Amino acid sequence: MTLALPRRALVGLGLVAALSPLQSFAQAWPSKPVRWVVAYPAGGGSDFLARQLSPQLAKQLGQTIVIDNRPGAAGIIGTDNAAKSPPDGYTIVTGDNGAMVFHEAMYKKIPYAPGDLAPVGFMARFPLILAVNPSAGFASGKQLLDDIKKNPGKFSYASPGIGSPHHLAMELLKDRTQAFVVHVPYRGTAMAVQDVIAGQVPMMVLDTAAGLPQIRSGKVKALAVMSKKRIPSLPDVPTLDELGVKDFEVTAWQGLFVPKGTPADIVTRLTVEMNKAIATPEVKARLEDFGLEVTPTDGPALASFLQKETSFWHALIKERKLSAD
Known part of the structure; x- marks a missing residue:
């Protein structure tokens, strides 16, 4: 005997059936290696940060993290590759001042928009x-x-x-x-x-x-x-503010991003796991010994920071007529 269900129940079952693959996908992530795009050559600061964090992050996620160095065009090539990758959680990318702020104003045209990448969180700054x-x-x-x-x-x-x-x-x-x-x-x-x-x-x-x-x-x-305060590795070196150049602070910062459209629960988990990896004592010690300031945040905080950075630097670039073309 076939049990007849009301139309409303059938519609509800249809929605559950449609959503269940997405839910199971998110719950199963990651089920294969995750690619971490670094838009600069091996051996540099961005590469060092990714390679120091990736083993701990891989351990926490239970999957391999593969570092994919894609240098060229001041980071544009690698960043564009990541921005155009499927938003499925299997591509993450280091974003910095250049890729996420400066290039849009310094070049007449770049192949991606910073908004094509969603912020996971701030990692560190040099x-x-x-x-x-x-x-x-x-x-x-x-x-x-x-x-x-x-x-x-x-x-x-x-x-x-x-x-x-x-x-x-x-x-x-x-x-x-x-x-x-x-x-x-x-x-x-x-x-x-x-x-x-x-x-x-x-x-x-x-x-x-x-x-x-x-x-x-x-x-x-x-x-x-060029920090607001003297840095621990150079305690005898004054800040520019101390030398009379007031309110001066510039760092080479590094954030983690994913292609826009990556499921929100994956982004949230990446934020949690990345912050946990950065806070691991041995990882944090290696980063600080290399001269980094460890400053983990979440996606919304990084997004707010990006807005302020973009407004400030685009105005300066325009005023000083700076160009990379």
Whole structure:
């Protein structure tokens, strides 16, 4: 005998049947390896962060995390690849100042929009350091600031590339001090640092990942940090605020993102597991020893931060007529 059900019950069963595959998919995630896109070469700061976090995150999720380095075009190639990947929870990507804020204003056109990626949470940030060749003749940060203001165009600075946080940090310093220092962009940090060490260029902005080993070895000299407070790894180096450049703070930050449309419960779990991985004592210790400031948050907090960053930096880029094209 067939039991006849009311029309309303049949509709309800139809909705349950339609939803159950999605629910079971979310509950089963992850059922295969997760790909972590890093839009920069192996060996850099972004790569280091991902490779330090991925084993612990994999352990918590019960699945392998595969680091997929896709460098090129200042991070645009890898970020675009991630943005165009299926929103199924099996692609995550590191997003930074450049990919998520600067590029949209620095280039006439990029192949993705920052909104194509959904924020999972902030991970960490690299403090930035104003550093010089020890033989360049700058005894202190105050002297450097005085010299660049008094001698427009006499000095130059290296950067890892146009549109990098290091480049924009120096442009902000130039804007705040009304100084003119010639920009010498390189394709990557390594070549820029080597030319500063060799005395080809007198100064540059370094992140702690690349800068601390060179500073500790005496190959370059730190004159100021671009954080609000002095950093533990360089307690004797003053902030720019202490040197008279008020309310100055720029860092090279790193957040975790997924393709827009990734199921909300997967994003939530990623946030929880990522924060847990970052807080693991041995992981946190390795990150801090590398010079990172560990600053985990959730997706909404990162989204709010992005809005403020975008508003501030796009205005500066427009005002100073900066362009990567």
